[in-house]
Amino acid sequence: MSDPLKTLIAACRSGEQPYQALVERVPYAQFLGIRIEARGEELTFVLPKADSNLGNPTLPALHGGAVAGFMEQAALIFLLLEMGEPRLPKTIDFTIDYLRAGLFKDTFVECRVTRLGRRVGNVNIEAWQTRRDEPIAIARAHFLLSDDSSQP
Amino acid sequence: MTSEPTPKYTRLDICRRFVTSVRHSVELGIDVTDADEQRVRALMPWQEKLVGNPDTGVLHGGAVFAFLDQVGGLAVAARVYPEFEITPTIDFRLDHLRAPAKGKNVVGVAECYRLSEHVAFVRLSAFEEGQEDEPVATGLATYMRMKIPSENYFRKSKA
Numbered sequence: 408m409s410d411p412l413k414t415l416i417a418a419c420r421s422g423e424q425p426y427q428a429l430v431e432r433v434p435y436a437q438f439l440g441i442r443i444e445a446r447g448e449e450l451t452f453v454l455p456k457a458d459s460n461l462g463n464p465t466l467p468a469l470h471g472g473a474v475a476g477f478m479e480q481a482a483l484i485f486l487l488l489e490m491g492e493p494r495l496p497k498t499i500d501f502t503i504d505y506l507r508a509g510l511f512k513d514t515f516v517e518c519r520v521t522r523l524g525r526r527v528g529n530v531n532i533e534a535w536q537t538r539r540d541e542p543i544a545i546a547r548a549h550f551l552l553s554d555d556s557s558q559p
Numbered sequence: 560m561t562s563e564p565t566p567k568y569t570r571l572d573i574c575r576r577f578v579t580s581v582r583h584s585v586e587l588g589i590d591v592t593d594a595d596e597q598r599v600r601a602l603m604p605w606q607e608k609l610v611g612n613p614d615t616g617v618l619h620g621g622a623v624f625a626f627l628d629q630v631g632g633l634a635v636a637a638r639v640y641p642e643f644e645i646t647p648t649i650d651f652r653l654d655h656l657r658a659p660a661k662g663k664n665v666v667g668v669a670e671c672y673r674l675s676e677h678v679a680f681v682r683l684s685a686f687e688e689g690q691e692d693e694p695v696a697t698g699l700a701t702y703m704r705m706k707i708p709s710e711n712y713f714r715k716s717k718a
Contacts, residue, residue: 409614435619438586438608461582463645470583471648472625479621480611495612498620502652 409495416493426450429484436480439473443484450488452481452516461511469509471544474534475501478516478546482530485518486550489528496528496550503546512536514543526552566641570594573640574601574633584629587622591633598670599634601626602688605662616661623696624653627667627683631700634669635679639704646679646702653683653698664688665695677704 415432418424426443430436439460442453454460454469454477462470479501486496514536521529532546568576574591578584578601587609593600603609603626611619628648635646659665666686673680683698 432613433619434608434610434613435622439621458582459586462584463647464580464582470581470625470629471651472587472621472628473583475624475628475651476619476621479624480619497658498655500652500654501620501624502650503648504650505648508647 412495413493416487419488420448426484429487430480433480435476439477439480441477441480448488450485452477452484452518454514454516456511456513463508466508467511469511469514471503471505471509474509474514474544475503475546477514478503478532478534478544479548481516482518482532482546482548483550486520486523486528486530489520489523490552494552494554496552499527499549499551501546501548503544505544507541507543509534509543510536515539521547524552528552568641570596570599570637570640573636573643574599577633577636578629581629583625587626587629589626589629591630594633594637596638596640598668599630599637600666600668601630601633603665603667605659605664610661612658615658617658618665620653620655620696623655623659623665623685624651626665627651627653627669627685627696627698628700630667630669631671631681631683631698632702634671634681635674635702635704638671638674638679643707645705645707647705649678649701649703651698651700653696655696657693657695659685659687659695663690666691674704678702679704 444451460473571594591601609622679702684694685696
């Protein structure tokens with residue numbers, strides 16, 4: 408993993424940099440408009456409603472792919488910060504169940520690391536809008552944890 | 560004597576109109592290149608804003624996912640043609656086999672291999688353009704079938 412990223416993570420942890428800086432370095436995360444709200448080291452991931460993330464124009468509803476991309480990116484950052492010695496996570500697979508339409512509202516994501524092994528991390532991800540106990544989508548993903556960012 | 564009226568639009572027309580009506584898919588730059596009853600093929604150009612790894616320029620897995628999710632929906636639309644349906648995704652699993660190279664356009668192919676009364680089953684894959692024997696990602700998805708008249712859908716979408 409690149410040294411600048413390790414330095415950035417350390418700066419986020421020490422409070423010298425906002426956690427939002429981890430979003431700003433990833434063009435796709437910025438394109439979606441992801442926000443990170445931090446209370447200490449507890450992070451909430453927010454996808455503010457945006458026209459550019461619309462899918463079904465008649466409801467209107469968010470594009471399921473935009474919600475999935477948001478959940479995957481939230482899990483990547485969450486996993487990155489769970490590791491004492493951060494290694495760059497790469498998505499092996501991503502599986503999502505859509506439970507409700509994602510309405511044209513702000514969306515929130517919560518992550519839980521199910522298993523953090525030496526080479527693979529497994530993360531559960533839930534997205535909700537109105538109530539935390541009424542998720543619009545649940546997902547799980549496996550990430551390969553590699554030291555070298557140039558190798559898949 | 561009765562005969563089915565000739566559909567006003569081809570499968571490719573329907574797919575392209577659909578993409579135009581979906582703002583996020585327009586942002587992804589999706590261009591549908593082929594649409595027949597068995598499969599739909601589309602292209603997503605490499606764009607800086609879709610990069611997931613700023614050190615390598617590799618596209619974000621989420622961008623490939625969103626692209627294929629859309630192409631899968633189009634495969635269902637092509638399969639039910641000339642009927643028109645809204646097809647929200649029920650579930651989708653995507654395996655990322657290798658990273659698509661920086662600057663390479665991604666081709667997505669989706670095949671609706673089973674259409675039941677309420678559910679459509681779809682196989683998906685993505686390739687680098689010109690490397691169509693080595694997928695970068697493969698997936699499986701199911702979509703819900705919701706039948707509505709296309710006139711209603713496209714008329715409302717302009718509001």
